[in-house]
Each structure stands twice: as C-alpha cells, then as structure tokens.
Amino acid sequence: MADNNNCPKCKKSIAAKEAAATSIGCSGEDCRRRFHRTCVNIDDAVFEAIQKNPMISFHCDECKNQSPRAFAAKLHTIEEKVNKVCNGVNQIQGRMYQQYFQFGNQPLQALGAAAAAGGVAGAGGLGGGLDGKKHPQQNNLIVVGNNCNSDRLQVVCDYGRWVQVGKFATNTSEEDVIDHLAEELKINKNLVKCTKLVKNDANLSQLSYCKFKISIPDYRFNELFNEAIWPSGVMVSPFTPRSQLNQNRL
Numbered sequence: 171m172a173d174n175n176n177c178p179k180c181k182k183s184i185a186a187k188e189a190a191a192t193s194i195g196c197s198g199e200d201c202r203r204r205f206h207r208t209c210v211n212i213d214d215a216v217f218e219a220i221q222k223n224p225m226i227s228f229h230c231d232e233c234k235n236q237s238p239r240a241f242a243a244k245l246h247t248i249e250e251k252v253n254k255v256c257n258g259v260n261q262i263q264g265r266m267y268q269q270y271f272q273f274g275n276q277p278l279q280a281l282g283a284a285a286a287a288g289g290v291a292g293a294g295g296l297g298g299g300l301d302g303k304k305h306p307q308q309n310n311l312i313v314v315g316n317n318c319n320s321d322r323l324q325v326v327c328d329y330g331r332w333v334q335v336g337k338f339a340t341n342t343s344e345e346d347v348i349d350h351l352a353e354e355l356k357i358n359k360n361l362v363k364c365t366k367l368v369k370n371d372a373n374l375s376q377l378s379y380c381k382f383k384i385s386i387p388d389y390r391f392n393e394l395f396n397e398a399i400w401p402s403g404v405m406v407s408p409f410t411p412r413s414q415l416n417q418n419r420l
Contacts, residue, residue, distance in 0.1 A: 181208035198233035205230065326363060327387035332409035333394050336381030340374040347382050354399040355390070362386055383409045
C-alpha cells in the first residue's frame, strides 16, 4: 500500500511541516491525494488563485481522465440524491397545503387567540377554545393529490389565476409550452391550460415574437414563478384581462 504522505508522482515523501506550502491536494471526490506542486506544474500564481477562489480547484490526471462509465455512475448517484431532495420538498409542500386548507379560512385573530389559550392539542386530544373551555380536537386533515402519472380519473381543479409568459419564437405552439411545463413541474398535461396571445387574423410571419397565457391548479400556481423552470430570457408576469385593465383606468 502506498504511503499517504508520499507524492503519487515522484513517490517521495511530503514533509508535514512544509505540506501546506509545497504541496496541493486533489479535489476529486474519491481521491484527496496530495502532490508536490512542482510535480504537477502548479506555480505560485496558480496556487494563490486556487487558495483564494473556491470556484477554482485542482484535479490530478487520474481524476480528469476517468472513464465515461465511472463518470456516468457518479451522475447517477447525484441524480438519486436530487430525486430524494425533490421528494422531500414535495412532502413538505403537501404538508403546507394541508395546513393551508385546514386553517386558511379561519381569521388570523381567532387563530392567535386559540394559540394563546392553549389551542395546541394536549394529552387526551383536547385543545383550548376561544371560550376558555377545552373541546375535543377535530381531525380536519386534507390531502392534495400530487401523482402526475395517472390520468385514469377525470379531475376538476380550481383555476383562478393566470400568468403571461414570453417572449417566444412565433412557431412555438401551445402544445410545446404544455409539454415543457408537464416535464419541468412533473404535472399531468391535462392540468395545464395554455392560450397563445395572438389575434385570430394575425399573420405570424410578420410578428417578431409571441406570448402565452398559462394557468395550472391554484394549489400549485406559485410554481409558475420559479425562474428555474423557464428558459433563459423568458419573462413571467401576472396576466390581467383587458376588461379588468379598462375598469382600473376608470
């Protein structure tokens, strides 16, 4: 077994007292070996840049020349971790929806008073009411479905808000936008409403761009304002119908 204190290039030892100044460590996830700076052609200027900038790192030749199969395995591991994080976010989001639908229609003053009076359920499942008396706690748990892979059941959702999205090439279709959102949001295509904002008699060849108005169910509407789901340069804003604009001017 090779000595961990030896430089993998020259096989000579790296003095512990001078290691910080005369050697550099590989940033490879499964490597972490240290090399003499002179053995890997790291001069003072490059070494100083690496020390000062966390975005710059050193990787040895072995790590840089990893096989595509090893690289693919690492990507697969990262993808699994990302999926776990996404699942955790979805679970947290589901709990937030439950709390919203459970308490959303109650006045804030009532909720605050209930909390001050000991509204959180204690032993025996009793909570303090506004009248100071203890009442059995009701189970008002509401679950919002989030399975985008099932379309066997016809679902009726609430659509109360729209966004305006642009600018897109004029040959972009409503189906293109729906497919994009279905993939990015992991949502059933049938739950995405999209309308191209052009006049019926418009000549698309004479337009430089086009916009769309889009809506998804209210319980996921705010996800449309996540810049990470849109291509670079796309602008997203609340959509206001022309009739409402005219009323506001009056």
